[in-house]
Amino acid sequence: MDFLIGLLVLAAIVAGIAFVVKRAKAAAEVRRAEQLERDLAPVKRLADEDVTALGEELQDLDLELAGRTLNEGERADYQRALDAYEAAKAAVPAVKKPDDVKHVTEILEDGRYAMACVQARVAGKELPQRRPPCFFDPRHGMATEEVAYTPPGGAERDVPTCALDAERVRAGAEPDIRKVMVGSERRPYWNGGPAYASYAGGYFGMNMLPMMFMGMMIGPGLGEGIGALGEGLGEGIEGIGDGVGDMFGGIGDGIGDMFDGFDF
Template sequence: MGYVLLLLLVAIGVAVFVSSRNGKQRELERRTAELEPVKKFAFEDITALGVELQSLDGELAGHDLDAGANADYQRALDAYEAAKTAGDAIARPEDLKHVTEILEDGRYAIACVRARVAHEPLPTRRPPCFFDPRHGLSVEDVPYAPPGGATRDVPACALDAERVRAGADPDIRKVMVGAQRVPYWQGGPAYAPYASGYFGRFGVMDMMFMGMMFGGLGGFDALGDGIGALGDGIGDGLGSIGDGVGDMFDGFDGFDF
């Protein structure tokens, strides 16, 4: 009887190991699938900064830059290179925060260069446009209510602020979630670090606001995936235990108790 108990414990141990391994593999696959679209999203922002730098080069043609403008210009160039390096190193959604922090700093440096060349005061450091950070620095806060959410003041570029005041839809950056195109803030939890890098230092993305925004469509999808994975893991574990116990007792067919 002790031998039977030992084999039963071994079978349970193997089943637990297999279930854990399968669960970790599924979690890795889920995280990879979740990361890829957000990583692509960040690289689109990096490319946009590069295009803006090319445009700035054209604007600066024929202008003599003073020490301050040169320093800001170099800072913008360094931010572009640093963002590309950080983008290549993205291995998890949390890494996106570092990339967008760099991009935010680079865009502010570009705004400073333009102000210096125009002999204007340096711009106040405001968060990027909430509707699409590629629009650059916001110029004011406007009241906006995401579908199903409460009205909040969000930073907007001049064009989007004008659209909102006129009752038109702002130019919102959208992502694919399943078969739907939704605002990036409804893309799921993986987009939260992306937004945090742009807006975190300004206190725009407080916990309540992030919970409202990133707990939407994508958040419920992720929750469903997690519950499904948990159920699959439990099912695999129980199935493995049952198979192990069945195999064990099959082995006793020739014994007479």
């Protein structure tokens, strides 16, 4: 009889532990989903602003081409730019995780190159070499050159840049940097946090990121990400510990009450 009671108690303990762990895991999943939504919202908004910027540039291009009959190559590149704009506009609402943003900025980068091809064809020039966008703000369009840039607290590195920002850097002035809000502070997008890595990856290619952003994007942003991850793990472990402690306390009280009726 005592052996059977012991088995029942053990089964209750195992079932209780499984229930507490499952509940803690579900709570952790909810917290992760909420944190993902908070991290993703500003990056998604940034990509949406870039889509709007491309649309405005296409309107300007349309005015440039007004009254002109396009040849086959000009028409194909212009249509490619229009298709890229429509595809990027449709892709933004479908973004569900940071990696999805990369697809949006890849499309935008392709659209801007198509526009540059149209302009070159119309001007009777050779098609431009495909280059990454301006490092300081991808909305500036394709880079025209590389300049040595030293970010505050970082190391010097060569980055692709537009002509205006290259001129600013050489003059010792601050380039026109795309900045984002992180809490109450405005920071360059590359210091916005890990979620912005995908945004940059679509423009510059994931292979280029280590060279261009080492010590910048993965500096304070990565530290904050690791800190948040550690805090979340700590809360999850604490929740499991509290739940298991409460469970064992209840089981202990129940076992004590059960054995009060037995003489040993």
